[in-house]
Amino acid sequence: MHSIMWQPTEEQINNSQMMDYMQLVNQKFGLSLKKYSQLYDWSIEKAEDFWGSFWEYSQIIHHSPYSQVVDDLGKMPGAKWFDGATLNFAENLLRYRDDKIAILFQGEDGTQSSLTYKELHDQVSRLARSMREMGIVKNDRVVGFMPNIPETIIAMLATSSIGAIWSSCSPDFGIKGVLDRFQQIEPKLIFAADGYLYNGKTIDCLSKLKKILTDLPSIKKTIIVPFAGDSNTNVIKNSMLWNDFLHKDSGDIIFEQLPFDHPLYIMYSSGTTGLPKSIVHSAGGTLIQHLKELKLHTDLTRNDKIFYFTTCGWMMWNWLISSLAVGATIVLYDGSPFYPDGTALLKMADDLGITVFGTSAKYIASLESAGIKPKQISSFPKLRTILSTGSPLVEENFDFVYGEWKEDVQLASISGGTDIISCFALGNPILPVRRGELQCRGLGMKVESYNEKGMSVRNEKGELVCTQAFPSMPIYFWNDSNGEKYHSAYFDTYPGIWHHGDYLKINDFGGVNIYGRSDTTLNPGGVRIGTAEIYQTVERFNEVEDSLVISQPWQNDERIILFLKMKDRITLTNSLKTRVKNSIREFCTHRYVPAIIIAVEDIPYTINGKKVELAVKQVIQNIEVKNIDSLVNPSILDFYKDILELDS
Secondary structure: OOEEEOOOOHHHOOOHHHHHHHHHHHHHOOOOOOOHHHHHHHHHHHHHHHHHHHHHHHHOOEEOOOOOOEEOOOOOOOOEEEEEOOOOHHHHOOOOOOOEEEEEEEEEEOEEEEEHHHHHHHHHHHHHHHHHHOOOOOEEEEEEEEOOHHHHHHHHHHHHHOOOEEEEEEEOHHHHHHHHHHHHHOOOOOEOEEEEEEEEEEEEEHHHHHHHHHOOOOOOEEEEEEOOOOHHHOOOEEEEEHHHHOOOOOOOOOOOOOEEEOOEEEOOOOOOOOOOOHHHEEEHHHHHHHHHHHHHHHHOOOOOOOOOOOOOOOEEEEEHHHHHHOOOEEEEOOOOOOOOOOOOHHHHHHHHHOOEEEEEEHHHHHHHHHOOHHHOOOOOOOOOOOEOOOOOHHHHHHHHHHHHHHOOOEEOOEEEOOOEEEEEEEEEOOOOOOOOOOOOOOOOOOEEEEEEOOOEEEOOOEEEEHHHHHHHHEEEOHHHHHHHHHHHOOOOOOOOOOOEEEEEEEEEOOEEEEEEEHHHHHHHHHHHOHHHHHHHHHHHHHHHHEEEEEEEOOOOEEEEEEEEEEEHHOOOHHHHHHHHHHHHHHHOHHHHHHOOEEEOOOEEEEEEOEHHHHHHHHOOOOOOOHHHHHHHOOOOOOOOOOOHHOOO
């Protein structure tokens, strides 16, 4: 068991919504639950009672009651949740109409703007009226090709108020990447910015947009948001500027009342193995799951300012926006997190008084690599929680946060994905933070670790599976009438059981370790190894900026290949290779020691900040990598082709 890095005080525990909810459960059901582990077990064993009581606790606005919580917990996929209930997602996010700040925006150039809840409601009302007048109706698809700005949220809320379906790509996606997604769903309306700022440069979007629209004939109208400069809308057919499109009148919003499982979002897998999967998520499932995670697991209240560094093409944007339903202030940032230098987000967090700061393991590692010590900037008196996702948070990241950022902070590593638009394992305000661990599995999520025999195990690495239905499962994939794509994505490995594709360990205390994607798990000599364990060891070296590890089929087995991106043009010497191998042998085992270590110019990442080991593995096996538009730096894959060392 890992050492404790942070422990909530008795006062923090007693004042948390998690404890408040536990007391409600005790009163309602005549129980005497005292610990999270007991509450978690109850939420699995009595899942209907759990989800039903949380529906009440979270005060979901609805207009028709449900007849039953769920028809069959063992039915995956296809369990029907809260049958009979009608609700509207946007109505729940716009439940407040006061003068509290709903959205705070900051650009990388320092520009700031804000919207109160009253102003947000007004903007959504005006936009929804215009959308209805142009003919947008229930089930139409509306898309955004937008930076992380308030207008994107307004457009999404207006879309969902009508019962139309929202989908988005961030403007750093390539033309093919956008078309691979939007062509599948045939949207009727697109919102697009004229450009965006990144790393001190203004990047034009209109020329890219023009090419996208040429191959997207379903679009009836384009609404352009002037964000990065003068917009010459003449180059875009059937386009209007945002302010010209907004209706002159506001007033009450007509919220379409829809079934719990009405489609809300279409999300996309970021894989590099073919066309992205178009994953459809329900309004009710997304809402109740996000409220559970924000209120109980993050302890979010109206008093909080919550930030997540994300683009509009990543599910963490959708997750962040649901904070409006709690009445918190959400902070948006658009631009490079390291412009004009690596302190940009830290200074913003201090200046704005952010209480919940969401980021990625890569960002935390980059701070350390750049020699930035946040505590030298500020004591961050308002900051109480740091959230991290995107890739496993290794033990050294925990050391850095508690040693160089803030001692009295809850560091919550969270893990889930686009597939479930939420988390399987995440933080908990009433539990300690242990070095290298995610604090717990989420309430109502029957997450288990399966060994190679398909048996549930503790304290052993295995496949992440979920053996009981939950509300935020996709309702279906787009253009998958017989459900074949959906089934093969999650249920082919273990029939009737969700197979997520992550490699994890659950310990006796309920803590979780994530070891990376199981489709890139190394398997030399038949021993399965999570890539995160090697990264944890390798990136301790000051000479190493980044790394990527894969397995290569070799002589009826496989061997481990380690690629290193060196810091400050340092040469990868034989001496350093030996030190790296010895360190891996010492901190891991001899089975983890790479057969070959190679210096590379860069490591490929998806736009959402995930290393793409699988793409590199395909390149060195001369397998075509598809959908490279999901990568930040696709051209770097060329470096991995025809490496002579890998032929001998």
